[in-house]
Amino acid sequence: MSLREELLAQKYNERTKPRGFVYFTDADGQVVAKTCRKCRKLKQSENYHQKSDGFGQLGPYCKICVSARDREYYDKNRERLKRVKYAYYRRKRAEQLSFKLFDDND
Secondary structure, three states: OOHHHHHHOOOOOEOOOOOOOEEEEEOOOOEEEEEOOOOOOOEHHHEEEEEEOHHEEEEEHHHHHHHHHHHHHHHHHHHHHHHHHHHHHHHHHHHHHOOOOOOOOO
């Protein structure tokens, strides 16, 4: 039994957005499942990150697609990201030392 059939059997309302994306709502109007904009698969709301201004308080892409996108970005920009992170580390370490958080107990 597919997810769509299960949701219809549980009496959830099936709706369609203008671009053809399908979503299901419960009686309270909460989004229970929706279609990912990248992979175009219908998935439960637990498979999406929370986003306060997103449709149904959910992000447009499922967690798997977001993970793949982030991994691809990291692979393409690995050296630059390492430099940025190390610069941040050095800056924060200098701030901590200037506040004398690591005082010697003489």
